[in-house]
Amino acid sequence: MRKSPSAMIQKQVGQNTKWYCVNPSPRRKGRKKSFFENQKRGLISRAKLTLESWIITWMNLYRKNAIELTTWENNLRQINTHIIPEIGHILLKDLTTDDVQKFYNKMTKEKFAPATVKKNHQLLSMCLSKAVKKRILNWNIAKATELPKLEDDEARAMTEEEMKTAVANEINSLLKRKKVSSKERILALEMLIVTRYCTRNCTQHFSIYVKG
Structure with missing residues (x-):
């Protein structure tokens, strides 16, 4: 027995016109199923992002x-x-x-x-x-969110002591991380060389940090 071919019917829903497929072909059913499966996978992926x-x-x-x-x-x-x-x-x-x-x-x-x-x-x-x-x-x-107020003197050049503190903070932040690239290690070392200073605690750890 020959199956009825797919057909489209028109239905008025409020002010909108919608089309529906009657007796959809296996290929059309497959495309519809694939669409919803891909959509579902996308939602799951975003849920885990x-x-x-x-x-x-x-x-x-x-x-x-x-x-x-x-x-x-x-x-x-x-x-x-x-x-x-x-x-x-x-x-x-x-x-x-x-x-x-x-x-x-x-x-x-x-x-x-x-x-x-x-x-x-x-x-x-x-x-x-x-x-x-x-x-x-x-x-x-x-x-x-609310940000801390920028001080009026932040535009001026930092003093030597402020530079030392800033470098120490950055280095110590890097030391807390589990993975650090070679480029970041070199950058940290350059920062120390430029300022010629780091806290005693930071310097002790940094000798180990550079060796990896």
């Missing part, structure tokens, strides 16, 4: 060709040193304004300059804005 995975994707896919390489490398160092160790493990869909605010507050408490906190905020906010544009997120939660 962490901030770390997304911000690295954003840096490599969207940011790398938009800025100078040296700027990109500096941004990536900021992300790997500060953002990922603190909040990178959080699922993107679960990330809250409070999570980000606590991250900024911790940086402030650890005596990082307000400008450094602001730089991390800019990177995080741009990353989340792209996620909103791609409809991965509904809104950018970083926009609701």
Whole structure:
């Protein structure tokens, strides 16, 4: 017995016209099933997406060709040193304004300059804005955070003591990380050479750190 061919019927729903397939062919059924399976896999993938995975994707896919390489490398160092160790493990869909605010507050408490906190905020906010544009997120939660006040004298050159403190903070942040690239080790060593200073505790650890 010959099966009825596929046909389309028209149905009026309010002001909209919708078309429905009657007796869909096996091929059409297969395409429909494949569509929903792929959609389901996409939703699951997004459900498991962490901030770390997304911000690295954003840096490599969207940011790398938009800025100078040296700027990109500096941004990536900021992300790997500060953002990922603190909040990178959080699922993107679960990330809250409070999570980000606590991250900024911790940086402030650890005596990082307000400008450094602001730089991390800019990177995080741009990353989340792209996620909103791609409809991965509904809104950018970083926009609701409060940043530490920038001091009027931050534009001036740092004193020797301020430079020493800033370098010590950056080196100690690197020391806390489990994985550090060779380039970052060299950069840290150059920072020490330039300032010719680090805290006694930092210097003791750094001799081991450089050897790897």
